[in-house]
Amino acid sequence: MQIFAKLPDGGTEPPSWALVELQGDLESRSATSLAGQLIGDLHFTRQGAPVLIVGHHILWGKVTALEKPLLVMRKRDDLTPAAAESDAMETDAEPESRYHVQAIVRNKILFKSRPKPIIANVPKKI
């Protein structure tokens, strides 16, 4: 079986995307879906240390390079004959899965430390 992944339209290097890694899960306060919801504010100190403020928590992290970069692949649903790629592929074989390589991720911002709650007098209106 061959699972094919290709850059769309013969591009060269895929764009670089970013990754933020958090311990645990982000939960939504309300019952509605996460779409569009605010997560938090990301700052960097002048020394380059990342700081993330999520709700009443502050997280300290670090930027690291991924030992093995990640490819972000998007599954393609269109298996039209026109979409059959070059690469001398015979037309009698429909590949099982085709993916586009959407992006490459080489670094991540890892927040491993336990979130510290922000204790403050929070005014009613933020």
Next chain:
Amino acid sequence: MEAQNTGSSIRPIQDVDAIAEKAKLQLEDLLPKAQTLYFSDDCLANASQLTLVEADAHVIDHVCKGGSAVLCTAEKTYSVREAETSNSLLLLQSLTGPSEIEKEGPRHVTDRQVAGTFYTYLELRECQPRLRRLHRLLSADPYRGRLHPGTGYSAARLAEAVQASRAQLETALRESHALLMDGEYRFLECEYEFHVFSLITKFIDENSWSSVEVRRSLTLETLSELEPAAVVAHCFDKHMKPTGETAADGGEPLYTFCEDQVARLFARLLLQPMKTFNLADFTASWQQSVPDGVTTSVDQLRGLAVVNSEVSPQVVVRLAPTDLPDDAPERFAALFAVKQHWTADELHPYLE
């Protein structure tokens, strides 16, 4: 890319700074750009449409050069494993890193979208190609002549069915002497292959050629009237090799027997009806049956059969690597069931 000293955001920088200060961050210690992370509107759809795949240098390089086929590049084969992380991986299309932020300038905030949250990713581990399936597929319907055409597999179909890259497949097909006929790969059935080879040896005799004076083009031309040209050529080229000499008349290259291949063909034929053969009887019949100019020897049996000297009288046992279980411990058990003591040399063809 927006200008460095401005941001684009829903919330004003003053609100962001207020929160930062409540968190006891000193604004003067921070780079001027803050980024607010939001879940994108299509983050749920993306989480099911996108996959994260961890890739080694070869795959990354290959993909960045516009190459396709990740799980099987043209050269290597990878097994795929889904790895789970206890952390959440937030994927963002754009995020500015600290080294890209100008150190001076007014504080500003830029909104960023998290395209999706991931808890798993795929790990690729380079692995040995699983070529047993190739043998199984091609052995299911070996070619045995025009009257029983049967079906084979095209290169593309094999690539789909066998967990191996194209290059690995090509190598395996070449090493197993698969015949390519009408765009399909076939194995030749043992008796049929022997039949075609016998036509060749008969033709050699009819022309009174010595074993080092065989002519290829006349042989192929004549015998293609009896069996398909592709089969004759394949059989000739598998069992004959150029001597390096040319004919006195016309300078045509002369051929002779590939002793090992010819010996193995006869061995296979002898061992076909009986899995175990008295060694002395086998050795005698074997040497007697091969054409003049071919010498048989037990090392030619590598990968076909093994000699068991632990019994008396000694026997030769037919054993092909594809007869054994795939699973390593089971394969070893099967090997040691044949005999207790093996040399490294004897074991080699049966281990991947």
